[in-house]
Amino acid sequence: MTEKTTPEQTSNKYNLPKAYAFEEVEQRWYEYWMENKTFTAGMAEGKDSFSIVIPPPNVTGVLHIGHALNNTLQDLLTRYHRMKGDNTLWVPGTDHAGIATQNVVERQLATEDKTRHDLGREKFIERVWEWKTDKGGTIINQLKRMGASCDWDRERFTMDEGLSKAVREVFVRLYDDGLIYKGDYIVNWCPRCLTALSDDEVEHDPTKGKLYHLRYPYADGSGEVIVATTRPETMLGDTAVAVHPEDERYKGLEKIGIKIPLSDRVIPVVLDHHVQREFGTGALKVTPAHDRDDYEIGLRHDLERIKIMDDHGIMNEQAEKYAGMDRFACRKQIVKDLEEQGFLDKIEEYDHAVGKCYRCATVVEPTTSKQWFVSVRPLADKAVAAVRDGRINIYPNTWYNTFYAWMDNIRDWCISRQIWWGHRIPAWTCKECGKLMVVREAPTACIVCGNTELDQETDVLDTWFSSALWPFSTLGWPEQTKELETFYPTSVLITSFDILFFWVARMMMMGLHFLDEVPFRDVYLHALVRDKHGKKMSKSTGNVIDPLVTIGQYGTDAFRFTLTAFAAQGREIKMDEERIDGYRRFINKLWNAARFAQMHIKDSDPSIVAAAEKPAELVLPHRWILSRTNATILDVRKALDGYDFNLIASSIYQFTWHEFCDWYVEWIKVDLFSDDETKREQARGVLLCVLENILKMLHPICPFVTEEIWSQLPGERGTIMLEAFPEANPAWPNTEADQSMQLLMDVISATRTIRSEADVHPSVKVHASIICADAAKRDLLHDFNDSLCSMTRSESLSIMDAGTVPDDAGHILTESGVEVFVPLKDLIDVEAELDKLARERKKIEQELKRVQGKLGNAKFLSNAPDAVVEKEKGKQAELENRLAKNEESRERLGKL
């Protein structure tokens, strides 16, 4: 009688604890990698290069689930290519995020009852740098928690000295090329942030508003025209009324002056094709200084531009008696006054899109001001050409159309921002003669008159200006560095689709213009991560999944595996936390398989894997698992190379759990415990070989658990990170082994099914029988009799001739035509068996009818490929056979 072992003793026996404890493992291995500099990019001659630049998160940012997805995918590819032996670089860094960062620091100042103006520009910027050093970049540590294998020694910040130099270089060259200009232009103005916003920085929210119909009297008092507006306060800046040139209703109106209500100003009527006759009354009030379209109309008709409010959205002296009022208060007052004086025709409820600042959600005010612009057309053309001729590929390919459409309609890019934190525009104006100088370094004197008193431009550049240079500025440009030579163009850009135009398109433009080469060969656009119902995650809805909390609960590897498994191209990601738990269990499963393997191989020499190099000498299950390993490696590599992330995850999952664990490991237990040394060694060798392959394939997704298991395997082992990624082995594919194994698995499953349906207790040993006409199959079944018995808990498993089985047997005809019988004595439920047979018969007949229909169709026989016809014929024969067997069984049961 042996004594029962305690769990503690069990643990010691296998070296590994019973359950995978991720916290300690993750921390330990990340420290190891950092200390050993395993993330450092190599630049060896003669090797392929693989490089990614991180989409730099805002320095103010904290890791959200979108970052988690984005960086998991990048790390996955980076680790894959590093294992393939490429010179591999993943450049990390952060973005200075102009408005966002300035807002954070301004809020901090507000708690001290100060504004940035109290400090002055210089002190304020110092303060921002202090904040950056102190509190900025928490996201970097969070990325490390995710396991990101960035080359941290190359971390960059968009306001670094080197990157700032690149910014000035680009600005000056674009200016010299005539691609940057300063102009009076209508921009989106945020009255709270006090800056211009690019079109992309304005979000259009559907808003319930009102449409006011106003009566505009003719100057001579002979009539009136009704115009409609959502912003009646802009009335005071009107400089025309526009109607469509072919609008019969207003024929001749252009000869009449219009008097603005509540004012004495008289404005002209202009004819413009832009006016849509169907909308409202077909007459449009034109406010060129406060509306983008009106601005365009104003240009066409040379209209005056009257600004009626200041930068804060307060009405100015042009607003006459409304001066000093807030724009929205003014709207109310004006409506009231119009109504009292009979100028208000009617008010309609009206839903429309209102532009709001993407940072602070303040309603944006279109207004004119002096701004700097990039002429993007020539740059955009180069980007479009690069995408069209395949120098850049976009994944998923559904984005091509969207990309082209947007590039066709692109407008000049307003790059100046009226804030303090950012790259200050390198332009100086002479106080004496007014000469504008755009130069790389601050000039000491005017190049025209020599005067030394110069004003520097106060605006800074749009944050996206410096990010547009990121793929080359981080590699040392404008210097000609070895890094540029080795790693530019970068291999792939992985980012969320919502910044395709903010950022991705602009990197293309800048890269092509300045380096005459694309910034990246591939662009992979991933989806937004939503909650499990498909809703956007937001703090107010309370459906946010915090990556760090998730990591704490399930471990980084499980989280990364989940994100990978969800990342199917062209589909939104609905994140269900239950999936994460499922993948945590997968990792635990692998852990325990390794634990089992370890029990048998821990004292072996690692060279036992050599057994797998000669599959011909191995018994069937080994040949089979090697064949399956090979197929999995091919699937995984293909998925990796095609950015089919979900397939990478599912291939490894399916293979590891349902082929390796469920079948292979179970099958070879007999051999592992066998007295036959050859059997034992073969089993150990192949077991170790396949386990190693699984770990290597899984490493890019789950770096921690694979590293930990790897380190426990026999022999002296370095980091798995630098092992070669598995390659297909020509000796492994084996169709014969696949088919033979399939037959054995069918027999086992059939036996189990019969047992289970008849409620035979697992401890009861049965005497199963098999009927099989095929000689080769009979040999195979004979050879593996022991395994079959052990896997089905059978006392014996005999291969019989037809007609010799007992009548009271449960029966299944397998797919491969082999019949399995399990005598059940009084356990058999005749009614249930007959029911089952009837159902089976119905299915067979249905299928047979379909197949016969096809084969009876002359068109099918002549049009379908031969292989398909042959297949259908084989199917027909098989089905007919099955039908006959089914009939036999019914007769047999009928005797009971």
Added chain:
RNA sequence: AGGCGCGUAGCUCAGUGGGAGAGCGCUACCUUGACAUGGUAGAAGUCGGCGGUUCGAAACCGCCCGUGCCUACCA
């Protein structure tokens, strides 16, 4: 208003011209020496609807319904 997707088992999703799949959940049984975070077996789907192309459609085309997103100069 245009454009782009999506609609497959209760849920989350693969599949994409030649026999309907996975995970979770559900049901039954089982602590068999890696794992109960497990095992075995099972139930469950007019592949959104209607037409069309084809020898053959879940897949390709058209229309419709539902749903999501993007873009826009609807004052």
